[in-house]
Amino acid sequence: xxxxxxxxxxxxxxxLLAGCxxxxxxxxxxxxxxxxxxxxxxxxxxxxxxxxxxxQGPSGELLSQRIVYFDFDRAEIRxxxxxxxxxxxxxxxxxxxxxxxxxxxxxxxxxxxxNIGLGERRAQAxxxxxxxxxxxEAQLSTVSYGEERPASAGSDEQxxxxxxxxxxxxxx
Amino acid sequence: MNRxxxxxxxxxxxxxxxxxxxxxxxxxxxxxxxxVTDPIPIAVVPFARAVxxxxxxDVASIIQKDLESTGRFKGMDRRDMINTPTTxxxxxxxxxxxxxxxxxxxxxxxxxxxxxxxxxxxxxNALTGVHMDSPNSTAQPDNLRMAAHRVADALHQKxxxxxxxxxxxxxxISVDGRPPNQKYELYVADSDGASRKRIGSSNLPLMSPAWSxxxxxxxxxxxxxxxxxxxxxxxxxxxxxxxxxxxxxNGAPTYSRDGKKLALTLSGSNGxxxxxxxxxxxxxxxxxxxxxxxDTEASxxxxxxxxxxxxxxxxxxxxxxxxxSADRPKRVTFTGSYNARPRxxxxxxxxxxxxxADGAYRIAIQDLASNNLTxxxxxxxxxxxxxxxxxxxxxxxxxxRGQGVLQTVSTDxxxxxxxxxxxxxxxEPIWGPYLP
Numbered sequence: 001x002x003x004x005x006x007x008x009x010x011x012x013x014x015x016l017l018a019g020c021x022x023x024x025x026x027x028x029x030x031x032x033x034x035x036x037x038x039x040x041x042x043x044x045x046x047x048x049x050x051x052x053x054x055x056q057g058p059s060g061e062l063l064s065q066r067i068v069y070f071d072f073d074r075a076e077i078r079x080x081x082x083x084x085x086x087x088x089x090x091x092x093x094x095x096x097x098x099x100x101x102x103x104x105x106x107x108x109x110x111x112x113x114x115n116i117g118l119g120e121r122r123a124q125a126x127x128x129x130x131x132x133x134x135x136x137e138a139q140l141s142t143v144s145y146g147e148e149r150p151a152s153a154g155s156d157e158q159x160x161x162x163x164x165x166x167x168x169x170x171x172x
Numbered sequence: 173m174n175r176x177x178x179x180x181x182x183x184x185x186x187x188x189x190x191x192x193x194x195x196x197x198x199x200x201x202x203x204x205x206x207x208v209t210d211p212i213p214i215a216v217v218p219f220a221r222a223v224x225x226x227x228x229x230d231v232a233s234i235i236q237k238d239l240e241s242t243g244r245f246k247g248m249d250r251r252d253m254i255n256t257p258t259t260x261x262x263x264x265x266x267x268x269x270x271x272x273x274x275x276x277x278x279x280x281x282x283x284x285x286x287x288x289x290x291x292x293x294x295x296x297n298a299l300t301g302v303h304m305d306s307p308n309s310t311a312q313p314d315n316l317r318m319a320a321h322r323v324a325d326a327l328h329q330k331x332x333x334x335x336x337x338x339x340x341x342x343x344x345i346s347v348d349g350r351p352p353n354q355k356y357e358l359y360v361a362d363s364d365g366a367s368r369k370r371i372g373s374s375n376l377p378l379m380s381p382a383w384s385x386x387x388x389x390x391x392x393x394x395x396x397x398x399x400x401x402x403x404x405x406x407x408x409x410x411x412x413x414x415x416x417x418x419x420x421x422n423g424a425p426t427y428s429r430d431g432k433k434l435a436l437t438l439s440g441s442n443g444x445x446x447x448x449x450x451x452x453x454x455x456x457x458x459x460x461x462x463x464x465x466x467d468t469e470a471s472x473x474x475x476x477x478x479x480x481x482x483x484x485x486x487x488x489x490x491x492x493x494x495x496x497s498a499d500r501p502k503r504v505t506f507t508g509s510y511n512a513r514p515r516x517x518x519x520x521x522x523x524x525x526x527x528x529a530d531g532a533y534r535i536a537i538q539d540l541a542s543n544n545l546t547x548x549x550x551x552x553x554x555x556x557x558x559x560x561x562x563x564x565x566x567x568x569x570x571x572x573r574g575q576g577v578l579q580t581v582s583t584d585x586x587x588x589x590x591x592x593x594x595x596x597x598x599x600e601p602i603w604g605p606y607l608p
Contacts, residue, residue, distance in 0.1 A: 110533060111512035111526050111555055112379055112600070113424040113437065114481055114488055116400070117445045117466030120421055124443035142443060143399050144421060148377035150351045155553065155574060 054101075057170030062087035067151075068126055070164040072107070075121040077129055085126065088168055089133030096136060102126050103167040104144040105151070107160035112146055119144035119166075126166045200365030200578070200598070205588040207243025212331065214239065215248040215273045215298070220258040220280040225289050225313050231281055231320040235293070237364065238324035238338040242565075243587025248273055260294040265301035273298045277327060281316070288312055291319045295327055305330040317366060318607060325606075337560035338363055341604040342567060343371075343381045343390055344578060348596040358392060360407055363560075363603070365591050371407060383604045384427050391415070391425035391434055402436060404452075415452070421445055424468045428476070435460070435470035435478060447480055449495060460495055469513050474520035479504065481512040488512045490525060505538065507545045513556060517563045522583065524557040524566055535568045537583055548581045549588075558602045559583075567591075569599040 057066070068081045077085060092098055104123030106115035123142035130140060152162040216236040239245040248271065257263045257278050268276045279293035292308040307326035311319035321338035328336030346357045358372035358381060372378055376395035383390060384404075391404045401417040402425045416422040420439035427434055434450045446467050447460040461467040465484035472478055482491050482501070487509045491501040505511040510528035517524070520540070527536040527547060535549040535557045549568065557568040563583065570579040576597035580589040591598075 109553065110510065110528075111469065111481065111488070113468045114466060114483075114512045116421060116423050116437075117468055117483075120439055120443045120445065121466070127443075142420070142441075143395075145377060145395065146379075148356075148379055148395070149354070153351050153574075155571070 053172050054169045055172045057100075058091050060087070063091055066168045066170075068122075068166045068168070069161065070122050070166070072160070072164065073118070075118070075125045077125055085129050086133060089130050089135055092130065092139055093134035093136075096139065099139050099141070099171045101169040101171055102140060102142045103169055104142065105149060105163055105165050105167070106147045107163045108147045108150065108155065109160070112148070116144050116146035116148075119146045122164070122166045126168075200361055200368060200591045200593055202237070202241055202365045203590050203592065204241060204243050205579075205590050207246075207587050211244055211246040212275065213246050213248065213273050214275040214277065215253065215268055215271070216277045217253060217256050217258070217279075218250065219278070219291070219293075220282075222281040222283045222289055225283040225287075226281045226316055227313055229281075229316045229320070231291055231316065231323075232277070232279070234317055234320040234364075235277065235324040235327065238321060238336060239328065241338075241364065241589055242328070242336070243582070243589065244332065260296060260303050260306070263294070263296050265296055265298050268296075268298040275304075275331060279323070284310065289316050289319065291316070291323050293323050293327065295330055317362065321362070321364075334564050335562050337562040337565060337603070337606075339607055340561060341387065341607065342578075342591075342601050343383065343604065344569075344598050344601040345378055345381065346593065346596050346598050347576070358390070360390070369407075371405060371410060372412075379600060380424055381600060381602050382426050383602055385429055385431040385605055387605045387607055389427075391427060393423050393425065402434070404434075415450065424470060426470050426472065428472050429474060435472065437468040437470070447478065458495070460493060461501065471514045471516050473516040474518070479514040479516055479523065481514065490514045490523065504540075504543075505545070506543075507538075511536075515557055515559055517559050517583070518561055519563055522563070524559060524583075526555050526557065535566060535581065537566075546585065548583070548585045549579070551579075554579070556600045556602075560603045561605050565603075567601040567603050569601060 062084050065084045068077060102123040104119030106118040123144055127140050127142055150163045152159040216232045219231045236247040240247050258280050259278060263276055263278055276296040276298050277293055282290050284290055288310050290308060290310045294303060295305040297304055307323045309319040309322040318339055324338045325336040340363045341360055342363055343360045346359055348355045356374050356378040357370055358378050359368055359370050361368040374394055374396045379393045381390050381392040389404050389406055391402060393400055394403055400422045402415050402422045403412050404415055405412040416436055418438055419441040420443060421437060424437040425434050432452055434452060436448050436450055437445050438448050439445045444464060446462055447470050449458045449460055463484045465482055467480055467482045469481040470478050477492050477494050479490055479492050481488050489503055490505040490511050492504050493501040508527050508529060511525050513526045515524045523538040523540055525536055526533055529547045532552045533554055534547050535554050536545050536547045538545045551570045554568055554570045557566045559566055565580050565582050567578060567580050570577050576599040578591040578598050578601045
């Protein structure tokens with residue numbers, strides 16, 4: 001696949017640069033390998049994997065619940081979601097080979113890019129909760145869609161409460 | 173139907189006719205929601221045509237519609253015109269004054285030997301008979317509309333002291349379908365909604381488009397790889413380059429005013445959003461902020477300062493920093509509990525933003541000398557303000573009947589307009605620079 005070749009090249013170029021402590025060579029032709037970095041002061045520049053596809057995942061009363069909801073402008077996991085989070089944490093720590101992607105979302109109010117931040121905060125809150133309960137870092141990835149992928153259309157509290165969420169997506 | 177209504181209807185009909193020449197999908201229609209109470213009466217007389225080189229484009233109608241779209245002019249109905257001069261010498265100012273016009277515009281489209289077409293206009297003060305200006309513009313025949321817009325920009329400048337922002341393009345995101353099955357598209361169109369062109373499409377979100385200062389590139393965020401990534405794309409050729417797909421968030425791209433750098437929001441895998449500056453030539457990345465809060469939505473002013481949204485104080489507010497300086501970012505907004513998505517006017521004197529006012533998300537403008545904040549819009553859920561290159565207008569996203577629409581407001585708050593799409597939701601409009 002063409003795409004994966006390009007991606008491999010990207011990963012390779014990142015790997016090369018990661019091993020290089022000094023400034024990268026200036027590349028006047030910005031068309032070629034634009035994704036490089038230096039002087040990132042602590043920013044994790046590990047390449048992202050994008051070829052993981054969602055699967056059905058485990059079943060069971062709590063494990064089949066894959067959505068954690070949040071209050072307005074908050075990123076704390078509510079008491080009514082703790083049992084679901086605990087169930088997924090237990091399953092993931094027992095199955096170290098299983099990976100999940102935590103997809104954070106916000107309701108539509110306010111600025112779009114700020115809402116990307118809010119969605120990320122929620123995904124990170126769930127990530128930390130899972131890590132605390134024994135899940136390995138390598139099993140978890142996060143993405144924030146902000147307000148861009150609502151679960152429910154509509155501009156009322158009913159829709160908003162459905163949209164402020166983190167979805168737990170099991171990956172192949 | 174009164175005359176004004178008739179005119180509006182005929183305007184819509186002429187735009188619909190124009191739309192007929194484009195692919196049969198969602199079109200944009202420009203309407204004026206409210207203008208000044210005492211618009212300037214002007215007669216834009218049909219121009220002498222260059223048949224067949226002009227392709228039937230009605231240059232006078234484009235100019236009249238441009239001027240009317242500001243809400244500050246009222247064009248005379250053609251059907252009321254007794255004669256239709258096309259040169260200054262043929263204009264009898266007194267007769268146009270008698271028909272209550274302050275100004276008369278006459279003009280000609282001519283074919284040049286090299287195949288291009290030329291638009292020439294004469295602006296006449298109907299009250300004094302004085303010949304005020306004779307703007308002209310040359311273009312390839314398929315770009316005749318842009319030449320008409322450039323002439324309208326010059327006429328606007330002569331009459332109001334500021335150029336128009338008609339010879340420009342806008343870009344925006346269009347979304348179709350119901351959640352969770354939505355299709356996201358990135359479009360470019362002329363400032364009047366004509367000549368729409370789709371430049372990107374994805375089943376996963378596209379967001380945050382930003383123009384390069386020369387109007388040739390767009391930077392934007394795409395989730396097509398499932399995670400966020402920032403791309404830049406050349407509008408004319410469609411050539412697309414991935415510039416950032418780092419772990420975590422890659423968002424909120426904005427070009428520096430020299431076009432050489434891109435400010436970005438990156439989070440790394442620990443999810444802490446901070447601002448970075450990416451040099452597009454050397455690919456060097458420089459960190460601009462380091463704060464546990466959300467720092468995002470950078471916007472450059474004319475001096476290279478960066479304005480951005482941060483909730484380091486607890487709620488989103490606008491801050492300013494100077495790249496390379498050791499000074500801590502300074503908070504700029506103090507009115508209200510939610511101020512986000514800053515954009516700085518071309519002259520660096522005004523800050524446009526999204527503000528929470530009276531329980532509604534609205535577009536506001538803050539004078540950076542006095543720090544006075546004025547709310548300009550009246551809806552419930554508005555966002556994404558973007559300055560026109562003349563600094564006199566803003567385009568932003570609003571909602572009507574649950575659907576996203578594009579709206580305009582003048583920075584003095586006196587006039588408003590709308591660009592309606594006939595299908596799907598449109599949002600995140602950005603106003604591009606003047607085109608050469």
